[in-house]
Amino acid sequence: SQQGEEDPQALSIQEGENATMNCSYKTSINNLQWYRQNSGRGLVHLILIRSNEREKHSGRLRVTLDTSKKSSSLLITASRAADTASYFCALISNFGNEKLTFGTGTRLTIIP
Amino acid sequence: GAVVSQHPSRVICKSGTSVKIECRSLDFQATTMFWYRQFPKKSLMLMATSNEGSKATYEQGVEKDKFLINHASLTLSTLTVTSAHPEDSSFYICSARAGDLSNQPQHFGDGTRLSIL
Numbered sequence: 001s002q003q004g005e006e007d008p009q010a011l012s013i014q015e016g017e018n019a020t021m022n023c024s025y026k027t028s029i030n031n032l033q034w035y036r037q038n039s040g041r042g043l044v045h046l047i048l049i050r051s052n053e054r055e056k057h058s059g060r061l062r063v064t065l066d067t068s069k070k071s072s073s074l075l076i077t078a079s080r081a082a083d084t085a086s087y088f089c090a091l092i093s094n095f096g097n098e099k100l101t102f103g104t105g106t107r108l109t110i111i112p
Numbered sequence: 113g114a115v116v117s118q119h120p121s122r123v124i125c126k127s128g129t130s131v132k133i134e135c136r137s138l139d140f141q142a143t144t145m146f147w148y149r150q151f152p153k154k155s156l157m158l159m160a161t162s163n164e165g166s167k168a169t170y171e172q173g174v175e176k177d178k179f180l181i182n183h184a185s186l187t188l189s190t191l192t193v194t195s196a197h198p199e200d201s202s203f204y205i206c207s208a209r210a211g212d213l214s215n216q217p218q219h220f221g222d223g224t225r226l227s228i229l
Contacts, residue, residue, distance in 0.1 A: 031215050042118070042205050042220035050215060088155065100146070100218055102156045
């Protein structure tokens with residue numbers, strides 16, 4: 001399967017704490033992307049990290065990629081109530097298939 | 113940033129009705145558009161990929177005669193659920209990509225919640 005598996009499935013933390021979500025996959029990838037989905041809405045693109053990159057930052061977000069372990073993590077620092085959402089990793093494989101395959105998602109709840 | 117508009121946001125209709133969902137890229141030309149289906153608290157399942165001016169490519173298990181996709185221009189793709197039944201009730205989301213490169217992010221519409229009575 002080219003689908004990513006996310007861990008944990010659900011995470012609840014206090015506002016101000018850091019949240020870390022992990023994504024593991026089995027295939028060789030071209031790039032890996034993280035998206036956020038608020039309840040009942042579409043997805044918002046957060047960060048794209050290419051297979052030759054190890055870390056990327058965007059504001060309070062930090063994404064790491066370890067291709068040897070076939071895993072990625074998304075760190076949200078100084079969480080806010082507005083960060084409450086589902087977070088999905090999605091990957092593009094190297095097998096000539098340009099389809100974005102989504103992981104199972106992590107449901108993040110920030111407690112005010 | 114790139115904006116994708118999806119319409120309608122919610123549809124409630126009787127069994128047997130055909131429903132059309134529109135997906136428009138508002139400020140960029142979308143070479144490729146994607147249609148997904150999402151069940152409650154689940155991930156997105158790709159239904160089909162559409163390229164402007166050509167036939168859509170459907171994923172295994174998705175009935176192309178049931179889910180008609182048209183990508184007539186670089187800014188518009190439509191998904192028609194024909195003769196919808198209660199099992200077609202779901203959240204349908206479209207996305208668009210500006211270029212042909214897979215290292216471009218996809219931009220998503222806000223989804224359409226379809227409820228078939």
